Amino acid sequence: MGEVKGFIKYKKNDFNKQKVEDRINHWDEFTIPLVEEELRIQGARCMDCGIPFCQSGCPISNIIPDWNDLVYKGNWQEAYKRLKRTNNFPEFTGRVCPAPCENSCTLAINKDAVTIKNIEVSIIEKAFNEGWINSELPNVRSGKKIAIVGSGPAGLACADELNKNSHSVTVFEKNEFIGGLLTLGIPNFKLDKKIVQRRVELMKSEGVEFKTNVEIGKDILLSELLDKFDAIVLAGGAEKPRDLPIEGRNLNGIYYAMEYLTQQNRTNMGQTFNGNRITAKDKNVVVIGGGDTGSDCIGTAIRQGAKSVMNLELLAQPPAERSEDNPWPQWALIERKSTSHEEGCDRIYSVMTKKFTGENGNVKKLHAIKLQFGEKDPRTGRKPMSEIIGSDFTLDADLVLLAMGFTGPVKNKLISELDIDLDERSNVKTDENRMTNIPGIFAAGDMRRGQSLVVWAINEGRTTAQHVHKYISV
Ligand SMILES: Cc1cc2nc3c(=O)[nH]c(=O)nc-3n(C[C@H](O)[C@H](O)[C@H](O)COP(=O)(O)OP(=O)(O)OC[C@H]3O[C@@H](n4cnc5c(N)ncnc54)[C@H](O)[C@@H]3O)c2cc1C
Ligand code: SF4
Incomplete structure (x- = not known):
């Protein structure tokens, strides 16, 4: 697979990104793909590790070592054929997948994983650009x-x-x-x-x-x-979004994340909202929930011109490195900084929101308290949480987005x-x-x-x- 000593010779390289100050001025994708020669080098880092843990880490069992090798050899068309066997839509996963495969890559035991996700999207985009993807209409129909x-x-x-x-x-x-x-x-x-x-x-x-x-x-x-x-x-x-049924929840300016995100996506596609537009412009925005949805709210609020963006997370801050009970090749439970977090927001972990208060029916303040966590309960795997007495605080909040899951x-x-x-x-x-x-x-x-x-x-x-x-x- 790849070049025998490629993983020693070459360093990991991922797609570049437009600078934050440039990308927050538009709604387009902002990754800058690697040139083909660089992608070949990245494919060369895949080593002949025997058991392809990356493949079992991928929920659709993509045959990753095969396409890494084919890209390294410059045989992109064959790489595409191998990729489409297992993935109907590599152009989606190659953009938004959190890439559990890279967490399971054998190189990731003590080095940077192979650049799997970026190679995946490069294969499919090349296949579209080269005209290798054509309509495949079934010859006969089953009648079902x-x-x-x-x-x-x-x-x-x-x-x-x-x-x-x-x-x-x-x-x-x-x-x-x-x-x-x-x-x-x-x-x-x-x-x-x-x-x-x-x-x-x-x-x-x-x-x-x-x-x-x-x-x-x-x-x-x-x-x-x-x-x-x-x-x-x-x-x-x-x-069905998870709600936060606390005092002040009915004030104006508190929305489910999906109410907010769907509006912006529809706006990008030319729709208007006749005065009902939810916008972060010049507002202090608080996003409650630290997952993908919360992160998407942050990037959206920043592009809309928010005055400030704060992200609150109920759970404790994850470690920077894997802990002993979370070994390779498991999904690494570490702190991740999304591209939206990079764009400028403050994050507070271990926080419980207690109530909202407002003026003239509009939300103005979020009242919260810090939490502490006890030892993990071996039966549930959960750490019991309790409020830290005297740690209550308030935040300015003109727009609150609830992104606490579904x-x-x-x-x-x-x-x-x-x-x-x-x-x-x-x-x-x-x-x-x-x-x-x-x-x-x-x-x-x-x-x-x-x-x-x-x-x-x-x-x-x-x-x-x-x-x-x-x-x-x-
Ligand atoms: C904001 C957000 C960001 C995310 N970001 C990521 C990410 O970066 N990476 C990632 O891997 N995952 C991400 N996810 C998760 C991922 O999008 C979902 O897991 C995935 O889309 C689920 O696919 P699905 O087809 O099951 O459902 P959905 O994508 O939810 O599609 C269901 C569809 O069914 C339609 N529908 C529902 N009821 C009916 C009905 N009665 N009649 C007709 N149509 C109906 C809905 O309108 C909808 O279009 C994100 C999720 C959210 C909410
Ligand atoms: S990035 Fe691609 S190969 Fe990796 S887990 Fe996701 S779909 Fe599978």
Whole structure:
């Protein structure tokens, strides 16, 4: 794999980024790809480590050492063929995946991991640019019809796989845009919407039918779909946000992160909001929650011209290096600084928000207290937390964004009409064949797994597609 001593000879190099002061003035992606020769060198760092831990670290088991070697040898077209075997959408994961593969790379035991994610996106972008990706319309159709509810990465991956298996697939999407969180959640500066659109157009040309502005359970009942299709896949995501039901929650200026992020994505696509625009301009912004969603709120608020941005996290500050009970090749539980954090925000860990106060119905202050954590309980794996007496403090807050995660799918008529069973985490429950309690209705993605990652949604879509194929092929 790669060059035998490449990992000793060459240092890791990742994509460059535009300077912060330049990139915060626009909504476009800001990474600067490496030139081909440099990517070859990065591929050369992949060593013949015997067991490719990177591949087991990747939720879709991308055959990473193979494409690293092919890129090193300059055989990009073959690298693309190898990549598309396992990943329907490398252009999404190569941009937004947190790259657990790199955490599991054998080099990461004591050196910098191979630049896997950047090589992945470079392969797929080269394949598009060179014209190696063309519409592959199935020669014959099986005569079976499948409905997919939801057009996020899980629904799209499922549709792509089933279409390639020659079934006729229709994707129903309640929003006006296809792509789920890829389009309306993740900001344009992380994933340009033209990239999503390019894939959707390709899938359309391959025969997948998309119906937007159709909410299943409202515009069309699930039972009606069941009459018309041979199988249905529920891929509606985990859209119920976790709330913070404390004093002052009803003041103006406190929003769920998704209310805020979807508006900015829609604004970027030309929509206007007639005076109802949520903007951070000249405001003191507090983002509650330290995950991807919170980080996207930070980058968005900075681009909107916020006066200050503060990020609060309930949990304790993670260590800078792996702790002893978190060894390689596990996902490293360390502090991560996202590109949005780099753009200028303060972060406070171990904080509980107690109440909001305001003037004339608008939020003005956030009142919080610092927390301390005890020893880990071996049964739950959790550390008990308690408030530090006398550590209360207040922050100026004109805009508060709640980014504290999601608690599963919204429990609306999509779920209730046919009494779809839920699991103990209130996600859609399926059996080992990914089928719900209603024969012929399957589930995939965040709706089944709970809030997760794009790469897991692709895994879910692919796996559920295999079970649907088996079910309708008997
Ligand atoms: C702000 C934000 C940022 C994120 N950033 C990252 C990141 O950087 N990297 C990463 O890997 N992951 C990230 N994630 C997580 C990732 O986006 C999700 O795990 C992934 O999109 C889940 O895919 P999905 O297809 O299951 O659901 P979704 O992407 O949520 O798509 C579900 C779709 O179903 C539609 N739908 C729901 N109900 C119905 C209905 N009744 N009828 C018709 N349509 C319906 C919805 O409108 C939506 O379009 C982020 C999540 C958020 C919220
Ligand atoms: S999909 Fe994610 S985990 Fe898999 S190879 Fe790409 S960056 Fe790594």
